[in-house]
Amino acid sequence: MTFSPTTPQSQPSPAATQAQIQTNFAEYARIFALNHSAVNTSNQGDHEGVILTRQTVDPGVTEDLVAVYCKDATSKAGTQPQLFAKIKKFLPNSKDTQNAPNIPMQLTYNAVNVAGPQYQSFLPGGYLLYFGAVSGVTVPNVTIANTVILSPAPTEIVVAIAIPNTMTSVGTPIPFTVSTLVNTTTNDRFTIYSGGNFSGPPIAYSFTYLAIARA
Amino acid sequence: MTIPPEENTPYNANIPRPTDDLASTQPNFLNNFFQLYEAFKKNHGALDAGATNEGNHTVVEMLEQPGSFQTDVGEISVYSKIVEGQTDQLFLRFQGNGTEVQVTNYQIYGPVALAGQIIYMSFLPGKLLCLFGSFFPPNLPDGKTIQLSPYIMNNIMAFNICASDVVGHVIPTYKILQNIPGINTSIQFFQLSPVGYFYFCIGNI
Numbered sequence: 001m002t003f004s005p006t007t008p009q010s011q012p013s014p015a016a017t018q019a020q021i022q023t024n025f026a027e028y029a030r031i032f033a034l035n036h037s038a039v040n041t042s043n044q045g046d047h048e049g050v051i052l053t054r055q056t057v058d059p060g061v062t063e064d065l066v067a068v069y070c071k072d073a074t075s076k077a078g079t080q081p082q083l084f085a086k087i088k089k090f091l092p093n094s095k096d097t098q099n100a101p102n103i104p105m106q107l108t109y110n111a112v113n114v115a116g117p118q119y120q121s122f123l124p125g126g127y128l129l130y131f132g133a134v135s136g137v138t139v140p141n142v143t144i145a146n147t148v149i150l151s152p153a154p155t156e157i158v159v160a161i162a163i164p165n166t167m168t169s170v171g172t173p174i175p176f177t178v179s180t181l182v183n184t185t186t187n188d189r190f191t192i193y194s195g196g197n198f199s200g201p202p203i204a205y206s207f208t209y210l211a212i213a214r215a
Numbered sequence: 216m217t218i219p220p221e222e223n224t225p226y227n228a229n230i231p232r233p234t235d236d237l238a239s240t241q242p243n244f245l246n247n248f249f250q251l252y253e254a255f256k257k258n259h260g261a262l263d264a265g266a267t268n269e270g271n272h273t274v275v276e277m278l279e280q281p282g283s284f285q286t287d288v289g290e291i292s293v294y295s296k297i298v299e300g301q302t303d304q305l306f307l308r309f310q311g312n313g314t315e316v317q318v319t320n321y322q323i324y325g326p327v328a329l330a331g332q333i334i335y336m337s338f339l340p341g342k343l344l345c346l347f348g349s350f351f352p353p354n355l356p357d358g359k360t361i362q363l364s365p366y367i368m369n370n371i372m373a374f375n376i377c378a379s380d381v382v383g384h385v386i387p388t389y390k391i392l393q394n395i396p397g398i399n400t401s402i403q404f405f406q407l408s409p410v411g412y413f414y415f416c417i418g419n420i
Binding site for chain 2: 002003004005006007008009010013015018021024027028031032033034035046050051052053055059063064065066067068069085087088089090091093095096098100101102103105107123124125127143144158159160161162163175176177178179180181182191193194195196210212
């Protein structure tokens with residue numbers, strides 16, 4: 001028997017629906033406890049786990065509140081449910097005159113990589129953040145070209161920044177040049193270029209990098 | 216679902232009374248069950264939704280709180296609170312009335328595109344704003360300026376830049392400009408090469 005909000009009715013006698021009344025009390029307590037501390041416990045009513053079922057439309061947020069919900073988001077990896085937040089519209093104002101709508105903000109992505117050597121996390125807005133380091137030894141008069149393949153593969157790389165690090169020759173820091181170039185055909189990789197130590201002797205080098213991409 | 220006649224009658228937590236017989240409190244029972252059903256349905260799968268969705272949340276609407284939320288040991292609070300100059304934002308507070316962290320910050324949108332500059336916008340927990348993208352300098356490299364739009368960043372905490380090319384370039388120097396008092400509005404570069412550049416900026420608002 002399930003919860004019935006239309007019980008008991010005036011006919012037949014309420015006594016005849018005793019079982020349904022009891023079921024309603026029992027079902028309410030059982031279902032309430034699925035995401036909340038159960039009734040008759042010290043923390044009754046608090047949330048424990050919050051399971052969000054997938055929504056197909058965004059909530060309208062016009063009152064003084066923040067809505068958090070789950071909705072499908074499309075990325076290079078496919079379509080998967082992600083956590084979204086929507087706040088009340090507050091633009092334009094005196095500082096920011098753009099009449100921007102309070103569009104939903106995707107807060108999550110379904111994967112992170114903290115094991116390295118390439119690390120990956122995410123930024124709100126559907127962006128992936130990749131970072132790590134590449135290293136090698138310079139060859140005189142040969143341009144350094146280290147290709148970094150991003151995993152998981154994104155839709156579009158919008159930023160690829162590399163910074164030279166630990167380039168020394170017999171303890172003396174060597175100024176390095178650096179550039180990056182995104183492969184706009186595959187959109188999953190970029191190459192770090194540098195003149196290295198130019199015609200100087202081979203030295204060990206490394207570049208730390210940071211890339212941001214649309215998931 | 217049949218709407219019972221007691222639709223507008225509030226929930227009555229004081230029934231049945233000891234002297235009532237079940238028949239006399241039937242309308243109250245009916246109304247209470249109906250009000251429980253309607254109240255629970257807000258933000259949750261309905262009580263009669265079936266095993267797939269019953270009790271789970273559909274949306275979690277967090278009404279604006281007047282202040283920081285009470286958080287006991289063994290708890291984390293998630294709540295909304297108004298932020299000066301913005302609107303309600305999502306907050307976390309760690310156990311024992313611990314550190315309060317503003318999770319959402321400002322309002323993500325696509326800033327207006329500027330000539331020769333692409334802007335993306337995101338945030339990090341802690342009231343930090345991220346502006347990033349790329350720009351394409353003219354042939355006269357010194358003095359090239361990019362805009363940190365929207366103009367809401369009080370302090371820049373980190374800025375990185377890198378040329379986009381197939382040969383290495385010297386990393387340019389830069390100067391942070393405040394064309395609005397107290398606001399870092401733009402960055403001026405020196406020793407740029409005539410190629411495109413990527414940039415990434417973190418600041419607070």
